[in-house]
Amino acid sequence: MKLLTIWAVLLLSTTAQTTWAGDIYADGRDHWSLMDKSPINRQLHEQLQDSSQRTRLWQRPDSRFAFMVDASTGGQQSLPETNYDQTRYHGFFIFDSYGAVRLFDALDVNLNLNFLNPSFCDGYRKSFQLVAGMSIHYHHELFAMAGDLLVFNALLMDLDTVTFGEGLLIEQVPLEGFSFSLKWKEMSLSAHIAARVFWHYDDLLMMPLSLFNGRIKLLGAIWYFTEPLPETDGDALDIFRTSNKIQSYFPFVGISAQYDWKKQFRVSAEYLARIKSQHVSNAVLLRADLMYNSKSRFNLHLGYQFRFYQKEFAPLDSLSSATTAPQIPQRENTYVTNSFEYMSLSPWYNQLSHTAMTEVQLNVTSRVQLYYELECWFRWVFNNSADERVLYLNKRRRAPGVWKDIFFDVGLRYRLSRGLPHRVSVFVSNKWVASDVEATTPMQVRFVTEPLYGFELEVFL
Amino acid sequence: MRENPTSTWMNAFVITALLLLLGCEVTKPIPSGLTVQYRLNTTEHITRPERLRYEVLWTGTATYQVTNRGVIPDMHAPFSVHFSLPEPDVLYSVYPEDTLSFNYHYYPEVPARRPRVVIFEDLNDNKAFDMNADRMIALDGAGYDRYQAIAALLDVDFLLSQLTPDDQSVFYEWTLQKYTPFLYVGASQYFSTHLYPTFETSSTEGVSHPDDLPVLDLNSAPELIMKSDLVCNRQLVKTSNSIPVEIRVDDTLDATEICADAEIPCNTFSFADPPDLETLLAEADIATTRCGWTQAGMEVIEIHQGFISCDQCYCTYDYFITYFVFHGDNIPLSQSCPEDTPLPTSLSELDPYPLAGLI
Numbered sequence: 001m002k003l004l005t006i007w008a009v010l011l012l013s014t015t016a017q018t019t020w021a022g023d024i025y026a027d028g029r030d031h032w033s034l035m036d037k038s039p040i041n042r043q044l045h046e047q048l049q050d051s052s053q054r055t056r057l058w059q060r061p062d063s064r065f066a067f068m069v070d071a072s073t074g075g076q077q078s079l080p081e082t083n084y085d086q087t088r089y090h091g092f093f094i095f096d097s098y099g100a101v102r103l104f105d106a107l108d109v110n111l112n113l114n115f116l117n118p119s120f121c122d123g124y125r126k127s128f129q130l131v132a133g134m135s136i137h138y139h140h141e142l143f144a145m146a147g148d149l150l151v152f153n154a155l156l157m158d159l160d161t162v163t164f165g166e167g168l169l170i171e172q173v174p175l176e177g178f179s180f181s182l183k184w185k186e187m188s189l190s191a192h193i194a195a196r197v198f199w200h201y202d203d204l205l206m207m208p209l210s211l212f213n214g215r216i217k218l219l220g221a222i223w224y225f226t227e228p229l230p231e232t233d234g235d236a237l238d239i240f241r242t243s244n245k246i247q248s249y250f251p252f253v254g255i256s257a258q259y260d261w262k263k264q265f266r267v268s269a270e271y272l273a274r275i276k277s278q279h280v281s282n283a284v285l286l287r288a289d290l291m292y293n294s295k296s297r298f299n300l301h302l303g304y305q306f307r308f309y310q311k312e313f314a315p316l317d318s319l320s321s322a323t324t325a326p327q328i329p330q331r332e333n334t335y336v337t338n339s340f341e342y343m344s345l346s347p348w349y350n351q352l353s354h355t356a357m358t359e360v361q362l363n364v365t366s367r368v369q370l371y372y373e374l375e376c377w378f379r380w381v382f383n384n385s386a387d388e389r390v391l392y393l394n395k396r397r398r399a400p401g402v403w404k405d406i407f408f409d410v411g412l413r414y415r416l417s418r419g420l421p422h423r424v425s426v427f428v429s430n431k432w433v434a435s436d437v438e439a440t441t442p443m444q445v446r447f448v449t450e451p452l453y454g455f456e457l458e459v460f461l
Numbered sequence: 462m463r464e465n466p467t468s469t470w471m472n473a474f475v476i477t478a479l480l481l482l483l484g485c486e487v488t489k490p491i492p493s494g495l496t497v498q499y500r501l502n503t504t505e506h507i508t509r510p511e512r513l514r515y516e517v518l519w520t521g522t523a524t525y526q527v528t529n530r531g532v533i534p535d536m537h538a539p540f541s542v543h544f545s546l547p548e549p550d551v552l553y554s555v556y557p558e559d560t561l562s563f564n565y566h567y568y569p570e571v572p573a574r575r576p577r578v579v580i581f582e583d584l585n586d587n588k589a590f591d592m593n594a595d596r597m598i599a600l601d602g603a604g605y606d607r608y609q610a611i612a613a614l615l616d617v618d619f620l621l622s623q624l625t626p627d628d629q630s631v632f633y634e635w636t637l638q639k640y641t642p643f644l645y646v647g648a649s650q651y652f653s654t655h656l657y658p659t660f661e662t663s664s665t666e667g668v669s670h671p672d673d674l675p676v677l678d679l680n681s682a683p684e685l686i687m688k689s690d691l692v693c694n695r696q697l698v699k700t701s702n703s704i705p706v707e708i709r710v711d712d713t714l715d716a717t718e719i720c721a722d723a724e725i726p727c728n729t730f731s732f733a734d735p736p737d738l739e740t741l742l743a744e745a746d747i748a749t750t751r752c753g754w755t756q757a758g759m760e761v762i763e764i765h766q767g768f769i770s771c772d773q774c775y776c777t778y779d780y781f782i783t784y785f786v787f788h789g790d791n792i793p794l795s796q797s798c799p800e801d802t803p804l805p806t807s808l809s810e811l812d813p814y815p816l817a818g819l820i
């Protein structure tokens with residue numbers, strides 16, 4: 001009780017913003033890591049004003065228009081004397097462009113056109129792809145209440161990177177849908193509706209009530225599935241009739257809390273329960289992060305995550321693999337430890353994990369940076385009932401069991417010009433995005449975890 | 462049974478705390494046996510039903526091991542048979558060396574072995590199957606059910622590791638949600654050793670009660686065939702010959718016209734003194750009948766008297782066929798046809814060769 005009181009006092013006494021990207025509506029990116037962060041497809045004007053974006057070409061805050069581009073080209077290839085060949089992105093280019101028009105102060109139209117070609121080996125421009133997302137963002141200060149403005153946000157339909165709570169259920173997943181929010185003082189009530197989250201026929205309604213600028217969130221969600229009856233499966237006309245569908249609802253409730261100190265230390269926790277007719281299944285996330293940004297010489301992030309997902313926590317009654325898309329290299333800038341990884345096994349097993357993360361960036365000179373990322377992930381997959389079914393997540397991962405994984409990314413970056421972010425990188429890693437021929441094909445596996453080397457030239461327009 | 466939400470919550474956190482504090486190792490399951498429901502389909506007369514027993518045998522050219530045996534308490538009701546693996550050297554020497562294809566498209570075949578299930582009347586009361594002393598009633602895979610069986614994978618973990626999680630979920634439907642090397646299989650051809658999982662997956666979804674379990678049929682076959690099949694390790698070659706022997710026409714009909722084109726002996730018989738079909742059928746090792754009508758309203762009954770002879774692993778069925786032709790109004794004789802015999806609507810659906818003159 002005493003600890004709780006101390007926690008509450010600390011929580012309420014701090015005046016710091018919980019995230020320094022708090023001005024971006026429903027920003028699902030993880031700002032407690034040193035990994036690169038792609039722009040998000042809304043509020044480009046605000047993003048361009050961030051100090052980290054000052055070298056972008058477009059620096060006209062008063063203009064109705066805004067744009068930025070992250071362009072890169074490179075490859076992901078096998079190391080000598082290894083069996084694994086190369087990834088789908090063995091010779092690629094990515095032209096990830098963002099454009100916005102602010103029609104008036106409250107209304108933005110945003111377009112993200114991600115042009116990419118994962119393979120120059122397939123034939124001249126043969127594998128060119130376009131992954132596009134459009135969002136209309138209405139953000140309006142409605143009126144003043146008790147001296148503070150009531151702010152309304154409506155966003156549809158590219159939600160871009162979505163995180164719910166602290167990431168126990170949904171964490172950095174690109175989604176489409178609708179989002180609405182009312183914000184007053186330090187609290188906000190939101191409703192995010194996302195379609196095709198992890199399974200073919202799922203939709204997710206997330207309703208967080210955020211208090212104290214997000215330091216405490218009361219969480220409610222309904223994950224629902226609308227599957228066509230087997231006899232109508234594939235019938236393009238009948239599939240849209242409600243009478244031809246089976247609907248299932250999986251409600252979740254919970255709470256999250258976080259405390260941070262000077263953007264250097266943070267602890268957070270989240271608890272969610274899946275409510276079922278007979279009982280509940282629980283999940284818990286505890287997270288601690290220590291960040292050190294010297295800007296000039298040395299950057300450090302130390303992180304720790306504890307996760308527990310009780311059996312049958314995932315919104316499924318039978319085992320069915322979760323899938324996600326699009327699979328593009330930008331998604332390598334997330335941890336392997338992610339709620340997605342726990343969903344497929346959840347109908348059969350309890351899962352508990354500890355993850356320790358370390359990221360270090362050392363600026364050897366004004367142009368040369370050495371960096372490494374390390375993620376140690378220990379998982380216990382177990383069952384406390386008489387059910388002794390064995391399942392192989394892959395050829396090396398047998399459940400029930402204890403799985404120990406280490407993921408790394410070590411490399412060297414060289415800035416092409418002093419003071420500008422454009423760079424060449426060479427690195428060795430065992431965390432590569434797993435993609436089918438088409439980047440938008442949903443994948444059951446997020447990463448290829450073989451040691452390979454990569455090289456990349458990146459420019460930030 | 463309704464679970465207490467509080468206790469569920471508590472259980473979860475107790476386990477969590479234990480794992481956090483103790484760093485427990487997770488128990489690794491080992492494959493278990495499988496209990497399967499069988500149903501005996503036989504018309505054989507059992508003099509003392511309490512003598513009816515079953516055995517699970519693993520046989521090969523130099524292999525013979527019994528892993529389970531028991532009494533069949535009620536020959537008219539489904540009964541349970543438990544399968545467990547024999548000694549490894551026995552398992553690996555079971556013949557034939559089957560392979561199982563979980564999915565024809567892209568998964569590798571994996572080795573499997575099929576045990577035998579023998580149903581017998583324990584005539585010498587020694588509670589074990591004796592080929593020479595006991596009467597075999599049914600044999601897994603020797604009758605109409607020869608395509609369906611239970612098979613054991615030599616390495617169930619290897620197969621699971623080759624499948625996606627979703628396909629492993631399908632695998633567990635074949636094993637009734639058990640981690641076991643045993644699963645329901647079928648053979649793709651007559652004595653093929655290429656196996657595939659059988660029964661519709663939908664039939665096992667939500668299996669929660671023993672009554673819902675799929676039941677495998679054990680059908681009777683001629684004892685000579687079953688014993689030969691057991692000795693020959695499913696490699697029994699069976700051939701059949703159909704030998705038309707006689708057409709017998711009711712003497713109230715015009716036999717001259719009916720027999721005009723017949724290439725086998727064609728004689729008359731008196732309906733007032735009909736042949737004893739029961740006796741004819743009883744004389745044979747195996748007997749079948751077929752019925753039909755001509756467009757002229759004449760009824761035809763085919764009597765197939767089958768006689769079996771075996772020479773090592775080659776067995777021959779010789780079917781001697783007698784045709785009885787009479788007027789359709791003579792109902793009593795036609796009642797000899799089993800009720801479930803599919804009746805052709807005309808003689809054209811019967812073998813027309815010896816009856817060409819009738820059509």
